[in-house]
Amino acid sequence: MALKTCRIENTDITWIDLADPSQEEVHSVSSEYNLNSYTLLDSLDPDHLPKYEEHNDTHFLIIRLLHDEKQKMPSIQSLSSKIAVFFTDTFIITLHRSSLPLIEEVRGNYVDSGKIKTAAGVAIQIVTDALRTFEGPAIDLSNAIDYYESKLFLSKNIAPDMIEGIYYLKNKAGLYKKLLLLSNEVVSSIHALGEERPALRDARDLHTKLVLLYDQVLDDAHNLLNIYLSLSAQKTNDVMKLLTIFSVFFMPLTFIVGVYGMNFKYMPELRSPLGYPLTLLIMLVICFVIFFWFKRKKWL
Known part of the structure; x- marks a missing residue:
């Protein structure tokens, strides 16, 4: 377990980061900051999907970020990791099962440097960086689509395993898009004032762009499957x-x-x-x- 506590520069806001905490440590932090018991159960569930809730003055969200997945038929749980975030005007608590570079990057690049000075700003940055993990896979899937398309139209002999590869690609893109659609509640529910409003707009614009990218990948995959079947029939x-x-x-x-x-x-x-x-x-x-x-x- 790793518990790190820091104070946002020039503020009274405390950031507590818990990586793979024990039950006693979670309940200790929960009692100190009066966290809702139901949201606490959600935060400890490693398979929980993205969500956003508010209890009294505490905002609670779960966001999932992608990591490399080599399985042909991955699941949402195998290709993504969960971060739970509790925050108010005076504190922010992040909870995750393993050490994540994303947390360290947010702390080093934005909190320690003084670029972010509110708990909501830290939560928005975590959500934004989590969404950015979807960009690389979108580019990889688009390149794979281009590869299959060139093989389909330029190769004289159509490989028999091509339809299998396109199917796996379509399945993975569908899972990514499902995660993005579930994250829509998180992105649209966070509120920000003052200096954090542009960052929130950037997060929402990024989310919209990613959904459109995966829509395009799925459409291209469907079209490739139809073309492959048509060429095979021909x-x-x-x-x-x-x-x-x-x-x-x-x-x-x-x-x-x-x-x-x-x-x-x-x-x-x-x-x-x-x-x-x-x-x-x-x-x-x-x-x-x-x-x-x-x-x-x-x-x-």
């Missing part, structure tokens, strides 16, 4: 078309061979010296007629 149709053309050529020839293969005694053509070459000539003429008919119909 390839199947081309094969069927070729087989149909061969069968049309051979159906009348097979009929002729079948008739003359019966060897009845009173078939005059069987004893004719020109029977064999005439039959071959008729077969050849039939093939030419079928060929030119297909060409006229533009089926060849």
Whole structure:
């Protein structure tokens, strides 16, 4: 467990950061700052989704930030980490299960330098930096879409595992977007006054931009899946078309061979010296007629 306490410069605001705290330490901090018991239970749940609540004068929010996830079928819990934040005008408490660089960056870059002087400002910055963790995956997914698109349209042979890769990509983008949509309550519910209002507007603009980015990724993934299925169907149709053309050529020839293969005694053509070459000539003429008919119909 790591418990860090600092005071925002030139203010009476205390920031308490708890990383993987014990039950006793959580209840000690809760009793000292009169935290709501239900929100405290939510803050200790590692799988809790983003939310925002207000109890008396205490604001409570949960935000999730992304980290690298190599699984093909990740879950929301496996690809993101949770930060719970309690804050009022006089204190801010952050609670998370493991040490997070984001907390240290906010403290070093904004609190220790004096750029942020309110508890709400710290909460807004934590939310903003958590949202920024969605930018890198959005770019990676867009690049993956471009890769699959180029392979789909420029490659002569479509890889059989391509549809699997597009599906996994779509699934991951859907999870990211779900987290962003759940974070909308947090972004829209925080209030800020004075110097913190521009930072809050930036957080809301960033959230809107990210939702649009993932919407675009999902639309592109859906379109790629549809195009892949269409191209696969077209390839199947081309094969069927070729087989149909061969069968049309051979159906009348097979009929002729079948008739003359019966060897009845009173078939005059069987004893004719020109029977064999005439039959071959008729077969050849039939093939030419079928060929030119297909060409006229533009089926060849």
